[in-house]
Amino acid sequence: MSLLLTLSGVNTFYDRLHVLKGASLHVNEGEIVALLGANGAGKTTTLRTVCGLLRPASGQVSFAGQSIVGRSPEALVRLGITQVPEGRQIFGPLSVQDNLLLGAYGRGRRAQRTEVPGDLARVFELFPVLAERRHERGGSLSGGQQQMLAMGRALMARPRLLLLDEPCLGLAPLVARQIMETIVALRAQGTTILLVEQNARAALRIADRGYVMETGKVVLEGTSEELVRNKDVRRAYLGKDYDEV
Amino acid sequence: MAAIYNPRYETIAREELQQLQLERLQATINRCYKNVPFYRRRLEALGMEPEDFQSLDDLRQLPFTTKQDLRDSYPYDLVALPLREVVRFHLSSGTTGSPTVIAYTANDLAHWTELVARNLVAGEITREDVVQIFFGYGLFSGGFGLHQGAEAIGASVLPVSEAELPQQVKIMQDFRSTALIGMPSYALAIAEAMEAAGVDANSLSLRVGLFGAEPWSEERRQAIEERLHIRAYDIYGLSEMGGPGVSGECPERCGLHLAEDHYLVEVVDPATGEPLPEGEEGELVFTTLTKEALPLLRYRSGDLSALDSAPCACGRTVARMRRVCCRTDDMVIIHGINVFPADVATVLASFPEVSEHFQLVVEQVGVLDELEVRVELAPQFFSDTIRGLEGLEQEIADKIRANLGVGVAVKLVEPKTIERSIGKAKRVLDLRDKE
Amino acid sequence: MAATRIVQQVSIFLENKSGRLAEVCTTLGAHDINIRALCIADTSDFGILRLIVNDPAKAASVLQQAGFSVGQTSVIALQIPDRPGGLGGVLEKLEAVGINVEYMYAFFVRREGDAVVLFRVADDVLESTIRLLQEANVPILSAEDVYAL
Structure with missing residues (x-):
């Protein structure tokens, strides 16, 4: 198992607001790592720092052995880091297929000819419902389908590391489960995943390891079994009653 | 390559280990600040916040945690969660006057078990072994710790605890024990009992042994190996870190491999507290990285050792520590009990017939270590009869046993015969072989 | 008068080391104290030296100052x-x-x-x-x- 992503002592600010306070975490190749925590804990900020949308004031971020602090998001996509942001953000007026092709935009002209069609086929295989609706407007899809579309688009960039921000937000339980199963299938295909998810129970079910964040700091780290066994996690994030725990 | 229980972490790349240690250290400090009153007060008093710790080196900004801190915080002040959420307690051996509490959550127990399993596998124990554990089972963490680890490996476990010597021998024979686990001095006592009963070591099935909970010399190791016909491995732990499982020898036997993914280990100068370069002997200081119920930051163990982080021929990449032979303070371990001179002083203070000047003399008597408390008779106070004086010696010994849990001999000596020293009195005279 | 029938014996705690007894005698001698009778009771570790001297109070004081553990017995x-x-x-x-x-x-x-x-x-x-x-x-x-x- 090798280190794919590491953060060491990362401090990120929104203006003067100190949002990430020396956060450290890592993701090994082929893992699903979950980031848990309440709203405002710094989870999304962490993802945005990793994919280049935010620049840390101090600390180290490395990907595949090289430092990536200060690199642009586009450069990072080319390196293999792609984010699926919260709220999906697909292009409503464009067709499903065009949304997906846009995801491969950054890849070279040769790739467009030789690899992208194959990748598109694979995304349709992963998400059959997108295949059925390939020519429909993205905006006409249901919430769950849009989430799949957003993920499919990210996959078109052939990421080594996929950052998922609340993939199940606002989705019906059955659909959420499908999304989670898809994430597991992605791992099986060799994609490494860093997952932010409010639904801690669902996240820990599929994650290998997790980190719990509070007020910009990591307070707990462990395998998903360890996190599930931890009383504080059960109480705060798994919805167990005080009596039950 | 010899068997390794958890290759993922025992042969981890050091760069990855350091990242893991940093994450776990920060998480631990964050939790301590949030949940442990003792540490929050300490950080606040220093004007420090958890986010001030952003690298492994930053740990040095923290003051040490000492045994006295643990005593002073008895029972709750260092526990990070409500006691009802703790699933196991152990107590450190020794004083009833000021015990130190060790608490475990379910995760703590799982980790503890795994770390002991690592030591057992490093000590050649497999699921085929019949393991005879003669560490005490009870509030002392040794028996249970080794038991859990041995069960996790799938070995057949005989929890004989501190059964009488003849029974230990009988069980060895009847159950064809292949592995012995306990204190080295007790192993020698078993060897002696075995020889006295005319039992030939060749007739037994003993193969290997893991021994710890007290310092033991290479000479003692040889004696154990010769008399019991086993390979003897050293294991190390301290109750404050949860018990056994902190480190253990591998077949190379050039140091004990530390569980560096669970403990951050520093070596400091005992007098100044300054960190020492690798390889130099100093006091081992431990910081827990994964403990939930009782996280400890920079705990001074009082044990002297040196570190070596070069990879070992066995394949493990985690650092090794030299076998501990000495301590920084005057604590001695007798029959598995931690004896602090200060606690003996407290008992002696309750006897007006003796002065406050005393000395602890440790000698090897047969195979076991024995402690003699030499104390000066007060100049004006004594009994005119031999019986009275011997009675006094016995009374003092009885009270020491009652309070400290250890049997000692007491010898009255004339006034002014025990060396006075300026500053810290040299309370302990160790007459054993050091190696 | 029963009171003066009680004799004060000086008892001294001595470790079983050579020279202790000699030191007692020398110390007493240096202060002009005469030993009238003596007996020693001992174990392997220590002994009790019992003395009758011509001035028990002075003997006790002198020996205590010399660092001995001393008592008086009737x-x-x-x-x-x-x-x-x-x-x-x-x-x-x-x-x-x-x-x-x-x-x-x-x-x-x-x-x-x-x-x-x-x-x-x-x-x-x-x-x-x-x-x-x-x-x-x-x-x-x-x-x-x-x-x-």
């Missing part, structure tokens, strides 16, 4: 006829009334041809022992006599 000095059965007779009388003799030892010198023996009994039977012996006409020396022997 004993009785009896004049015993120097013939077989002399001592036995006295002991029988004490035993008859259940008085236990913890230890005893003899003086170097004689008094009027008789032996002088020091007896130690428990403090709480000291008075009754003295009375018993007086009624039996066993001569008990006074303290001053003993110190002056």
Whole structure:
């Protein structure tokens, strides 16, 4: 198992607001790592720092052995880091297929000819419902389908590391489960995943390891079994009653 | 390559280990600040916040945690969660006057078990072994710790605890024990009992042994190996870190491999507290990285050792520590009990017939270590009869046993015969072989 | 006057190391204190040196200053006829009334041809022992006599 992503002592600010306070975490190749925590804990900020949308004031971020602090998001996509942001953000007026092709935009002209069609086929295989609706407007899809579309688009960039921000937000339980199963299938295909998810129970079910964040700091780290066994996690994030725990 | 229980972490790349240690250290400090009153007060008093710790080196900004801190915080002040959420307690051996509490959550127990399993596998124990554990089972963490680890490996476990010597021998024979686990001095006592009963070591099935909970010399190791016909491995732990499982020898036997993914280990100068370069002997200081119920930051163990982080021929990449032979303070371990001179002083203070000047003399008597408390008779106070004086010696010994849990001999000596020293009195005279 | 029948014996705690006994004697000698009688009770580790001296209070003080652990114990000095059965007779009388003799030892010198023996009994039977012996006409020396022997 090798280190794919590491953060060491990362401090990120929104203006003067100190949002990430020396956060450290890592993701090994082929893992699903979950980031848990309440709203405002710094989870999304962490993802945005990793994919280049935010620049840390101090600390180290490395990907595949090289430092990536200060690199642009586009450069990072080319390196293999792609984010699926919260709220999906697909292009409503464009067709499903065009949304997906846009995801491969950054890849070279040769790739467009030789690899992208194959990748598109694979995304349709992963998400059959997108295949059925390939020519429909993205905006006409249901919430769950849009989430799949957003993920499919990210996959078109052939990421080594996929950052998922609340993939199940606002989705019906059955659909959420499908999304989670898809994430597991992605791992099986060799994609490494860093997952932010409010639904801690669902996240820990599929994650290998997790980190719990509070007020910009990591307070707990462990395998998903360890996190599930931890009383504080059960109480705060798994919805167990005080009596039950 | 010899068997390794958890290759993922025992042969981890050091760069990855350091990242893991940093994450776990920060998480631990964050939790301590949030949940442990003792540490929050300490950080606040220093004007420090958890986010001030952003690298492994930053740990040095923290003051040490000492045994006295643990005593002073008895029972709750260092526990990070409500006691009802703790699933196991152990107590450190020794004083009833000021015990130190060790608490475990379910995760703590799982980790503890795994770390002991690592030591057992490093000590050649497999699921085929019949393991005879003669560490005490009870509030002392040794028996249970080794038991859990041995069960996790799938070995057949005989929890004989501190059964009488003849029974230990009988069980060895009847159950064809292949592995012995306990204190080295007790192993020698078993060897002696075995020889006295005319039992030939060749007739037994003993193969290997893991021994710890007290310092033991290479000479003692040889004696154990010769008399019991086993390979003897050293294991190390301290109750404050949860018990056994902190480190253990591998077949190379050039140091004990530390569980560096669970403990951050520093070596400091005992007098100044300054960190020492690798390889130099100093006091081992431990910081827990994964403990939930009782996280400890920079705990001074009082044990002297040196570190070596070069990879070992066995394949493990985690650092090794030299076998501990000495301590920084005057604590001695007798029959598995931690004896602090200060606690003996407290008992002696309750006897007006003796002065406050005393000395602890440790000698090897047969195979076991024995402690003699030499104390000066007060100049004006004594009994005119031999019986009275011997009675006094016995009374003092009885009270020491009652309070400290250890049997000692007491010898009255004339006034002014025990060396006075300026500053810290040299309370302990160790007459054993050091190696 | 029973009070002066009680003799003060000086008892000293000594470790079983060579030279301790000599040091006691030397210390006392340096202060002009004469040892009249002595006995040593010992175990493997330590001993109790019991002395009758000419000035018990001074002896105790001098020895304490020299660093010894010292105490004073009350004993009785009896004049015993120097013939077989002399001592036995006295002991029988004490035993008859259940008085236990913890230890005893003899003086170097004689008094009027008789032996002088020091007896130690428990403090709480000291008075009754003295009375018993007086009624039996066993001569008990006074303290001053003993110190002056």
